Amino acid sequence: MFDVPLALLCGGEGAWAGDGRLRERVSAWADAGGAWPDQGLPPLWLEELRACPEWSAAPWVAGPPEVRFYASAPLGGPGGGRLALLDFRPRTAEAQAVERLVALAAVASQCLELEREAAEAAQEAAQFRLLAEASTDTIVRGDLDGVRRYISPSVRTLLGYEPAELIGQRAMELTHPDDLPAFAALMRQVREGSLEFGVSEQRQRHKNGSWVWLEACVRLTRDPVSGVADGYVSSVRGIGRRKAMELQLQDLAARDALTGLPNRVEFDRRLEAAVARMKADEKDFLLLYMDVDRFKQVNDSLGHRAGDALLREMAERLRAVLREQDCVARLGGDEFTAIIPLGLGDAAGLSERLIQAARRPFAYEGAAILVGLSIGIASAPAHGVDAGGLLSAADQALYAAKRAGRGTFRIFGDSA
Secondary structure, eight states: OOOEEEEEESSSSSSSEEEEHHHHHHHHHHHHOOTTTTTTTEEEEEEEGOOOHHHHHHHHHHHHHHOOEEEEEEEOSSTTTTTEEEEOOOOOOOHHHHHHHHHHHHHHHHHHHHHHHHHHHHHHHHHHHHHHHGGGSSSEEOTTBBBEEETTTEEEEESSSHHHHHSHHHHHHGGGGHHHHHHHHHHHHHHHTTEEEEEEEEEEETTTTOEEEEEEEEEEEEEETOEHHHHHHEEEEOOOOHHHHHHHHHHHHOTTTTTOOHHHHHHHHHHHHHHHHHHOOOOOOOEEEEEEHHHHHHHHHHOOOHHHHHHHHHHHHHHHSSSSSSSSEETTEEEEEEEEEEGGGGGHHHHHHHHHHHSSOOOEEEEEEEEEEEEEEEEEETOOHHHHHHHHHHHHHHHHHHHTSSSSEEETTTTO
């Protein structure tokens, strides 16, 4: 992402990736008591370390391998720490690069938090298995048919029921329909006596009607005399917070940091899904490939901050024209795409509305910026039945629109 020879997590236990010589020199300096002057500071971008007194004395700056550039962003959360980048050459600060570093640090923070939670959960699970009835987990004893014969009092907190209300019932009766196949397969293994231990995650209905994410650690039990399987015991806990964090992390990874639109990875996923739906349901959809006209002149004359502001506003205007069920994404730079579940007959009117929205002046620090929007259009399945072919067709149509004078649209295959 940043084309640097070394990236590191500093503060607490370090983690390294990149150039071996540099890693060895910097880690040795840190082990000898070298302090990181950026702890507690906001995001930092040092273009030339030799010009920074607090860094120039570091042996890996003053001597081999002569590091010249350092950037970092706080990780946040327990223990703090920072995500840092190092390079052997000076690096000019760019607003988008700093924003990407901050976004990447946010992803790293979420990953570290999930890792810490997973480690804590594993440690707690070992203790809870010894405590049984005293456990804050809900302990369930059931027979081979999945019928509960015992459930611990903590189920009141977990699902809102009294234990007596659930005795004699199966967990599958409260399981969310989307999670039922996997859970039913696990319980079938219990019934057959083929599962010694398994873990299941599923949503179960709370007494108030809401859905609660649960993790159930299920172990097969056997008669102590005959050794024949006679049921199961399960330790159940709520994992709603962890699931929420996972969803937040997935959303962060799927969003463009500047505009908040789906990024290239998420767009590719949604395009594949749209193609699959088209093949299953035989419903057309439009793929729009859009490019902001004269964007480079804005960056060159007013700077990247103005360009970023324009892109954010352009994203809002595109969203305002499109419907909730439409997908608009930013691929990078000034390139946008949209997946629209409409037929080719709707393409012209929709494109004109998008172009008109882009033509309105953009206000920036008292100045009125005038740009435009060129659009290339492909229709599925008329112009392709796979994601790559459709994207190529829309791209070709976009180039045709630009050759036609910009601020217009072209449909793939049109000669005009």
